[in-house]
Amino acid sequence: MHEALFTYINRHIGLPLTIDEEALIEANFQPKKLRKKQYFLQEGDVCKQIGFIVKGAMRQYSVDDKGVEHIVHLYIENYWAGDRESSIMLTPSKYNIDAWEDTELLLITRAEMLDLMHKIPALAQMIRTMDERNAIANQRRLSSTISNSAEKRYEEFASNHPQFVQRFPQHLIASFLGITKETLSRIRKQAFK
Amino acid sequence: MHEALFTYINRHIGLPLTIDEEALIEANFQPKKLRKKQYFLQEGDVCKQIGFIVKGAMRQYSVDDKGVEHIVHLYIENYWAGDRESSIMLTPSKYNIDAWEDTELLLITRAEMLDLMHKIPALAQMIRTMDERNAIANQRRLSSTISNSAEKRYEEFASNHPQFVQRFPQHLIASFLGITKETLSRIRKQAFK
DNA sequence: AAAAACCGTTGATATTTATCAACGGTTTTG
DNA sequence: CAAAACCGTTGATAAATATCAACGGTTTTT
Numbered sequence: 338m339h340e341a342l343f344t345y346i347n348r349h350i351g352l353p354l355t356i357d358e359e360a361l362i363e364a365n366f367q368p369k370k371l372r373k374k375q376y377f378l379q380e381g382d383v384c385k386q387i388g389f390i391v392k393g394a395m396r397q398y399s400v401d402d403k404g405v406e407h408i409v410h411l412y413i414e415n416y417w418a419g420d421r422e423s424s425i426m427l428t429p430s431k432y433n434i435d436a437w438e439d440t441e442l443l444l445i446t447r448a449e450m451l452d453l454m455h456k457i458p459a460l461a462q463m464i465r466t467m468d469e470r471n472a473i474a475n476q477r478r479l480s481s482t483i484s485n486s487a488e489k490r491y492e493e494f495a496s497n498h499p500q501f502v503q504r505f506p507q508h509l510i511a512s513f514l515g516i517t518k519e520t521l522s523r524i525r526k527q528a529f530k
Numbered sequence: 531m532h533e534a535l536f537t538y539i540n541r542h543i544g545l546p547l548t549i550d551e552e553a554l555i556e557a558n559f560q561p562k563k564l565r566k567k568q569y570f571l572q573e574g575d576v577c578k579q580i581g582f583i584v585k586g587a588m589r590q591y592s593v594d595d596k597g598v599e600h601i602v603h604l605y606i607e608n609y610w611a612g613d614r615e616s617s618i619m620l621t622p623s624k625y626n627i628d629a630w631e632d633t634e635l636l637l638i639t640r641a642e643m644l645d646l647m648h649k650i651p652a653l654a655q656m657i658r659t660m661d662e663r664n665a666i667a668n669q670r671r672l673s674s675t676i677s678n679s680a681e682k683r684y685e686e687f688a689s690n691h692p693q694f695v696q697r698f699p700q701h702l703i704a705s706f707l708g709i710t711k712e713t714l715s716r717i718r719k720q721a722f723k
Numbered sequence: 724a725a726a727a728a729c730c731g732t733t734g735a736t737a738t739t740t741a742t743c744a745a746c747g748g749t750t751t752t753g
Numbered sequence: 754c755a756a757a758a759c760c761g762t763t764g765a766t767a768a769a770t771a772t773c774a775a776c777g778g779t780t781t782t783t
Binding site for chain 2: 472
Binding site for chain 2: 729730731732733
C-alpha cells in the first residue's frame with residue numbers, strides 16, 4: 338500500500354528514495370480505510386493528521402447557516418487531504434472532509450511529518466514543491482473565481498480537470514465552482530448547442 | 531532601509547538574526563523606489579524578483595478582454611509582492627503589479643533567496659511560516675468567495691482588513707472582492723442604515 | 724488657476740444567477 | 754425486490770449583481 342506513496346515521492350524529487358528512507362516513511366504513515374460517506378474530519382474537530390490518498394475520492398466542505406454545503410476541495414488519488422489552517426493553528430476546523438468513494442489513505446500527523454522532513458531532506462524538498470504547486474493552483478482558482486462568469490469558470494475547470502468532471506457528480510462540481518446545480522445544468526445545455 | 535526587513539524577520543523567528551546574517555541579507559536585497567503608478571511587473575514579463583514592501587502600497591491585477599482590471603492582491607508595508615507562478619515556472623505572467631502609492635521595496639531573485647535560505651536557516655524557517663500564513667489566508671478568501679454573498683464578503687473583509695479599506699479607494703476594494711464599484715457603493719449604503 | 728483625471732454615488736435597466744417545485748430515471752439500501 | 758435516496762433536468766419566478774449614463778465634488782496635472 339505504501340508503494341503508491343513512494344512512487345509519488347520519487348516522481349517529485351531528484352534521486353529516488355533509499356531503502357532506509359522508504360522504511361522510515363512506511364513506519365510513519367499509518368494506513369486507513371474509509372468507506373463511502375465516512376468522515377475523515379468533522380467541523381469543530383482539530384485536524385490532527387493529513388492523509389495521502391492511495392485510492393478513492395474525497396471532498397472537503399463547509400456547511401452554512403441554511404444547511405447548504407459549499408465544496409472547497411475535491412480530492413482523488415495522489416492528493417493530500419486535510420485542513421491546513423486547523424492543523425497548523427490547532428484550532429477547530431470549519432470544514433468537513435468525508436469519503437465520496439471507498440478510500441484508502443496513508444495518515445501522518447504534522448509533528449511526525451516535520452520530523453520526517455528533518456530525517457529525509459528529499460521529502461522536505463518534495464513537500465516544498467507540493468506547497469508551491471498548491472499555492473499556484475489556489476491563486477489560479479481565486480483569480481478565475483473573481484474574474485470570470487460561471488460559464489467560463491466551468492469551461493476552464495472542465496478543460497483543466499477532466500478527471501474530476503467524470504468522477505464527481507455535477508452538483509458537487511457546481512458547488513465547487515460556487516454555483517447551483519441548476520445553473521450548471523443550464524450552462525452545460527447551453528454549451529452543447 | 532533594511533531595518534524594516536530585519537524587524538519583520540525577527541518578529542517571525544525564534545532567535546534574532548546575528549550581525550553576520552543581517553549583513554548577508556543586506557547584501558542580497560536590492561533597494562528600489564517606485565513612484566505612484568510605476569510598474570513592478572507587466573503582463574507578459576517573467577517575474578524575476580519578489581519585493582518586500584518597506585513603505586507604500588501596491589496592487590496586482592489582470593486585465594480581461596474588455597479591458598477591465600481584476601485586482602487579485604493588494605499590498606502594503608510588510609507584504610511580499612510578486613507573481614509566484616511566473617517566478618517559479620519562469621513563464622510569462624498574466625498579471626500586472628504597480629505602485630498605488632510611492633513605494634520603497636527590497637528586491638531579491640528566487641535564486642538568491644534559495645541561496646540565502648541555505649545560509650540562514652532562520653530565514654528558511656521564516657519563509658515557511660510566511661508560506662503557511664499565506665496558504666491559510668488564500669484558503670479563507672477562496673472559501674469566502676464561493677460561499678458568501680457580496681455583502682457578507684465585504685463585511686468580512688472590512689472587519690478583517692480595516693487598514694486596506696482606509697488605504698485603497700473603494701473601486702479597488704470592489705474589484706478585489708469580485709464585484710463592481712456600483713454594487714459596493716450600494717452595499718455600503720445599505721449597511722449604513 | 725484652469726483643465727483633466729479621479730472617485731463615489733445614484734437612477735434606470737439588463738443580465739446573471741438563485742430559488743422553489745416538480746419529474747423521471749437511476750442507484751443504493753433495507 | 755420494493756422503498757428510499759440520489760441525480761440531473763426543466764419551468765416559473767425572484768433576487769443579486771452588472772451595465773450604462775450622468776452628476777458633483779475632489780485631487781492631480783499642466
